[in-house]
Amino acid sequence: MTQPALIPAAGDEPRPGSRAARMRQPLAKDALKQLAENNGVCVRPVVLRRTDTFTGVTEIVEVPCGATLAAKCKPCAERGRRLRIQQIREGWHLADEPAIDLDPPTADVFDLVAQRAHLEFDREALNYQPMTPDERAAQITALDEEIAQADELLAETNLRGHLTPRDRDERPRRKRSTKRRQDSPDLPRLPVDGRTVGRAFAGRAGKTYRPSMLVTLTLDSHGPVHSHIRRGAYVVPCECGARHGRYDPELGTPVDPDTYDYRRAALDAIHFARVMDRWWQNLRRATGWNVQYAGAVELQRRLAPHAHFAIRGTIPRRLLKQVAAATYHQVWWPPFDRASYSVDKPPVWDTDEGGYVDPKTRVPLPTWDEALDAIDEDPAYVARLGRIDARGIESGTKDAERAIRYVTKYVTKDLTEHATPKTDPQRAHFDRLHAELSTLPCSPTCANWLLYNVQPDGAKPGLTPGRCTGKVHQRSTLGFTGRRVLVSRQWSGKTLADHRADNRAWVRAVLAGGLADTEDSQPATEEDPKRFRFELARPDDPDVLPLEHRVLRAVSARIRWRGQLAAAQQRPLSAVPTQQAA
Helix, strand or coil: CCCCCCCCCCCCCCCCCCHHHHHCCCCHHHHHHHHHHHCCCCCCCEEEEEEECCCCCEEEEEECCCCCCCCCCHHHHHHHHHHHHHHHHHHHCCCCCCCCCCCCCCHHHHHHHHHHHHHHHHHHHHHHCCCCHHHHHHHHHHHHHHHHHHHHHHHCCCCCCCCCCCCCCCCCCCCCCCCCCCCCCCCCCCCCECCCCCCCEECHHHCEECCEEEEEEEECCCCCECCCEEECCEEECCCCCCCCCCCCCCCCCECCCCCCCHHHHHHHHHCHHHHHHHHHHHHHHHHCECCCEEEEEEECCCCCEEEEEEECCCCCHHHHHHHHHHCEEEECCCCCCCCCCCCCCCCEEECCCCEEECCCCCCECCCHHHHHHCCCCCCCEEEEEEEEEEEEECCCCHHHHHHHHHHCCCCCCCCCCCCCCCCHHHHHHHHHHHHHHHHCCCCCCCHHHHHHCCCCCCCCCCCCCCCCCCHHHCCCCCCCCCCCEEECCCCCCCCHHHHHHHHHHHHHHHCCCCCCCCCCCCCCCCCCCCCEEEEECCCCCCCCCCHHHHHHHHHHHHHHHHHHHHHHHHCCCCCCCCCCCC
């Protein structure tokens, strides 16, 4: 006897009122979230309590969460991506230098700096005065307190940065050789000019061309991987000899996992940010001018980080490849090529010794300073760049816009989100690389140094090798811990806050002086910056509405605001900037 089907077949409508019909109905909260995302409204706004210190009036204000990842808040992440696009577009093909006029220090600032100088002089003079060590230590402590008070006063002025490093380190500095390695080619070294604008070329009919470049930096190969390379209609054979499809489950995985150098792949990912910094230094010295850049870091299919950069101006490709071949970063750490202990049986903390000791012999492990003193002339590791690709981009073309969106296409996603493994071979490759990263040291204070017979810098009880909380060891970073978006200081002369202010000024100009009251608007504090006091409001406060009510109200405000802006744009305006709104 044939049993009746409990689940409707594909294409059959479930019975009205049944559980299957109810499960197909969309959720109300999901509909609200999708509507908010479609209108660019923050789905998790931060609720602040603003108190007017003049009148005593307290009110609730909301500000966007400012998340940069779409997984947390898609509208805020997309708004940040559009600002990055605007920033790259404005600074890529500049014809004039982005001038930044610094405000001169005031007389009060000079007096504070002079007072700080006298304190520093008095502290150094204590080393040459006849007194006991205890008396010298007491006077140094008193002077340090006065120096800290002077630094606090300087922090309240309009000075940017610090006069001295925050932490005073009086240990003798270790000198390492700055001579170039014999296995790296030499580079031309020119005095770096302050120019940041690229060369202009005269074309036909008096037209001036000011091209720039799109550059991609990748790491060296750690072993052959399965790849899909298409040249027109022809698919290039992989290293394994086969032609893989676009969605082949083996793409990005090693051809031979046993010979793939996972250790070097992990170390290159850890130090990739340092190698990029060294590459920009070498490039500026080799070209003789202050090259400006803006770009982002992504993961390749093989899970190695690489970066796309928009460079202002043009540089010969031969010189770019020469600089890439000569760029390296030396890691001056104690040797960690072979582990002396395992994660299951690591060194233990000894209270009497005040450090970690061998679990069997109870012999103390060398301290971090002792391990550094034992380093010979060879570094523990040398990280290098691999291939570099570059092509010219002309301003105002479709290629320029495509290149800008190509650079920023993944900035709203986590580093590993767009390279998430989807097949068993890809998951095995991901897990193998993450396992290698979990036992490598990430910094001088990393607990994994215990596996290599070295006590971390500032060792303390409770360190567990293999469970370091550094970002290097997390699955969401997969070794890379630098900044995802990198923009040089003189790219456009503006920060993201400046671009937001430009967009608000454009909106207010379009609205003919009307205030653009959106969630981007900040409380007006032009009268006195210290007039208002802000604090986080608790969700259970009686004057804080539930999140759904606040999102509904924000969606309505955004729809009305967009309607007013569209109507205002239809009116003829006399002098409206050409700035695009966010």
